[in-house]
Amino acid sequence: MAIRLQYDNNTCEIGVYSKLTNAYCLVSSTSGSTNFFSGFASKLRGVIPIVMTSIGESGTIGTLCVGKKNGLLLPHTTTDQQVQHLRDSLPDRVLVQRTEEPLCALGNAIACNDYFALVHPKLEKETEEIITDVLGVEVFRQTIANNELVGSYCSLSNKGGMVHPDTKVEEMEELASLVQVPLVAGTVNRGSPAISAGLTVNDWTAFCGSDTTSIELSVVNSIFKPIESHPDFVIGDLRKPFIDTYV
Structure with missing residues (x-):
């Protein structure tokens, strides 16, 4: 069951202030985020850092960075101290690189799971190569429902994905077929199409903004099939050799 969270008692856009992967979870360190951290810790403590x-x-770390189990990409605004802090805190196998x-706003421009990435059509070629090298994924330049900010309007795991509610069946x-997981069009936080702002997921856990309705939940x-307890494995190959589409 997905868990509803709120940031700083007045913001339901939890994906803006967090980044969840199969190998680690990043949470904003700005003031007022203690309860927010506790919400993630209740599910993830002792499982992943x-x-x-x-x-x-x-x-707004979820908006600015993009990461999966193999790596973490940071924008040029990241300080040397912040880069070093993340390298010291994350598992050794996770590559941390600034671009x-x-x-x-890499999180708005890139949506990915552990195998594939959908990216803003105008992303620099060098950035595309870095995404491939650091995250270990195959990259596709795409739009979603005519929006270039694919990271804002899509959330992916290795089990499924959610996209902008105006995405047509043919486009889904x-x-x-590109990301090789089933997709569904939907909303979060009472009708918001900004999927990644109100939702952050990995292969066994999902967190939604507190305004997300029961139907949206x-x-x-x-589509993401979160489980009640953490799995016996933490990092595993959950890739499925099938393509299915929810409409």
């Missing part, structure tokens, strides 16, 4: 951090002078990509079928649970 939960690291409090900021990027540059901002606490010079002009589109510094094409995207599903049921869609999240059906």
Whole structure:
């Protein structure tokens, strides 16, 4: 069952202030985030490291960075001290790299699971190569429902994905064939199409903004299939040799 959370008692856009993967979870270190951290810790403590951090002078870490089990990409606004803090705090197998990509809100420009990434069509070629090398994924330049900020309007795990509610069936079928997981069009936080702002997931856990309705929550649970307790494995190959599309 997906868990509802709120940031700083007044914000339901939890994906803006966190980044969840199969190998680690990042949580904003800005003031007022103690209860937010506790919400993640209640499910993840002792399973994967939960690291409090900021990027540059901002606490909107989910918007600014992109990561999966193999690596973490940071924008050019990240300080040397922040980069070192993350390298010291994350598992040794996780590559941490800062990029010079002009589109510094990497979380808005890139959506990925552990195998594939959908990226903003105008991303620098060098950034695309870094994504491949650091995250270990195959990269596809795409839009979602005519939106170039694919990271804002899509959330992916190795088990499924949710996309902008205006995504057409034909487009979902094409995207599903690229990322090789079933997809569903939906919303979070009472009708918001900004999926990644109100939702953060890995292969066994999902956290939604506190405004997410019961119907929206049921869609999240059906596509991402979070489980009640953490799995016996933490990092595993859950890739499935099938493509299915929810409409």
